[in-house]
Amino acid sequence: MNKAQKFGIIRPHSNKLIALIRLLDVIVIGLTLWAILELHAIEWDRKYTWWLLISVVSFGIFAEFNELYRHSRGLSIQAEIKRILISWFWVLIVIICADQAYPLVDPVFRQYFWMWIGMVPVEIVSWHIIISTVAAIIRKNGRNTRRVAIVGATRLGSELKRIFIEDESMGLHFVGFYDDRQKIEDGRGVLAENKLEGNLQQLIKNAKGGNIDIVYITLPLRAEHRIKDLIEQLSDSTVSVYYVPDLFVFDLLRSSLHHIKGIPVISILDTPFYGVDGIIKRVFDILLSLIILIIIAIPFVIISISVRMGSPGAVIFKQRRYGIGGEKIVVWKFRTMTVSEDGDKVKQAKKNDPRVTKLGAFLRRTSLDELPQFINVLQGRMSIVGPRPHAVAHNEWYRGQIKGYMLRHKVKPGITGYAQINGYRGETDTLDKMEGRIEYDLAYIRNWSLWLDVKIIILTIFKGFLGAKAY
Template sequence: MSVLFYYPLKFNNFKVNNIHKFGLIRPHSNKLIALARLLDVIVIGLTLWAILDINAAEWDRKQTWWLLISIVIFGIFAEFNELYRQSRGLSIRIEIKRILFSWFWVLVVIMGVDQAYPLVDPVYRHYFGMWIGAVPVEIVSWHIIVSSIAGIIRKKGRNTRRAAIVGANRLGVELKNIFAEEESMGLHFVGFYDDEQETEIDGGALAENKLKGNFRQLIKDAKDGAIDIVYITLPLRTELKIKELIEQLSDSTVSVYYVPDLFVFDLLRSSLHHIKGIPVISIRDTPFYGVDGVIKRVFDVLLSLIILSIIAIPLLIISLSVRLSSPGAIIFKQRRYGIGGEEIVVWKFRTMTVSEDDNNIKQAQKNDPRVTRLGAFLRRTSLDELPQFINVLQGKMSIVGPRPHAVAHNEWYRGQIKGYMLRHIVKPGITGYAQINGYRGETDTLEKMEKRIQYDLAYIRNWSLWLDIKIVILTVFKGFLGAKAY
């Protein structure tokens, strides 16, 4: 998505040495966000108090722990899910999902703590269940009510702002369409302004999208008070024209936003950062930086320990079966590329009569004579990959991520598919987004591998903890078994 920059119009009262002190660009604050956070906390606390009061139950120390844990955990996961991000156009469906997901982890944490230090006494279990069920309903309800009322007010023309777009181009039309689709944003589209006679959209589209006039007309309309906000979508190469427009618009009271056309780049996990007030846009970056990296690692370790404890006996049975079925090692260790393109050793149960790991490896095919009878079953059911949970604990792999390929395959495909190596800015996974979408097993054509890479990069762009959980669940039902695994 494109990033909106607010350009501060009035620098006249600041000396040059003060610009660094106050920051070139400051985050856009919204007191309503702080109010929303506070109201959610109040709802959590009042609901617990009301349930105990109605049932004539006394509030004790353990209920205080319920409240403290719920406020902290809900706040943390609401922040991770960007529940409170400032966006008038945030879909209520997405908002509800984020609320429920955040509150789900409150339940998980409290029940986890309860195993070590009893927090939910049998006498209070009924009240606890009522509270856990009532809070998300009440939070969702008040969010829906506020959003609906705000949307109705804006649709009636109240609390709206008149917006003009400078640049009759593809990005400008996309922005205009967003204004039309998200009426709750309260932005009334005035029209396009552009000096160029030949634009990126044809004349019919321009007529439909209201070409109001040139830049001179824009300045006049801004000074006459016909516009409240100006969004500039001109290409980056027109820096001098953009600067001139902003200077001329400073003689009016309009707010000015610059919308850089980042679609000219191949974006991968794009985000906006600030370094001492200087805006920095990441074109390509890993999603697992800082706190997100810790969350990902904790998720991998905990789930791997749980799964390994469950499959311990099956691992022993499969190990013995591999040993007895054919001569050779039980575990096949193969060099593959990990995060940063560094070589790692991935473990699998041996499924072939050979252990190939050189510069010329042939992918397994249907009725491959190298595959043992037991190996065919293990590959078809993905049981051969179970030892990779140990690789996860070693820190070489993740449970969810792009599937690692043999080094020989990597070296060949990186020269054939644009952006192939970008999949290595994250750890490889036991399962992945491509696998649950049918791209598992042999990739006998370049088109199949290109499609797999597209899904791998889509995973990196859209990563969230919820996406990992979703992929794990879908893997259980449709990712392990498949006719494409030979």
């Protein structure tokens, strides 16, 4: 018997219900198309097969990207609806792009195409709502429910308790906290309002008596021996036991669970752009940058000539900054000052800064000085959306002042970012302002999705380019 067989391995949770939901979504897409064609007495054509094939494959891919099927009982129906609509929106984009390359939608039948496009998300959302509603009603009536106990009245345990009580549709009935240590210890995170149902011996007695179905252990990591002893005693009962590691003691950055041949590995500090997500981000950057550079070609030339004629010096200002992985990159901007600082000391632009030219003030205020950075994006040095890059001199100073500052370099710097659309644009003359910017930069990395990039770009267009804070 090898070590894996002796001690066991941790395998991904298998949920056959998820596979059934996937299948039913595919059936809904196909039945909706068939019903529309039947109602209008239209014979099935090869092009409709392509509609169906592209939509099913695309929806499956984008639904996976949006983690539509990776939900537990705790996912709200609002979040589920949002993920369905976003996934189907990208299906529409794929079909429209495919239609440009090879005509799939005849003008005569275009109205039926749009009818199908509009009805499918309504149908999928409707049946998801029905299933969720029926399941919630069943659980609220005491069917398909589980009685759960929490070992350890910690802050993590308190959060679990809140979730169980607030969301009755989960079907998890909280019976109480159990712990041997009843003294309130602030260092251990025990909360006074979490009254104990009993000690661990009482828990074991209740578990063996059939009064508990599930036990969640939320003891701190240092309680290894107590946890092991408790699990051994609970193995003499039929309860399900879950250990909830208190990872919130760490400052998590894009955490996720991985497996290396059955061994669970949890990322604490990571980038969201490994593998497929990295490819998606790069393709999105390239395509959008090419489109934007084509659109701004004439203004780009006009600004270049104006900068050259407005004051002596180079048209493009190049400055060393930190890119992904903390590597130094050269960022391009239209020159807006009479100086080109790129040394160990770089003075930030201030309000009414005498170094800023008249044209430069306009370019900075409207963010037109940033346009050459779309070339940086094509070069692979930057991304359209990401933490704004700082001068190397500023980086070296702030990394010693702000905890986690360098984590913003887990991704490529961006032309615009989450911090900029939330008011942190322009001069950071106080440490508080920079801390606020970094907080939003790290929040972007933690919560990245392609939809978040699209949202930031849209908000940048409406409120991010213009502003009084840009000097």
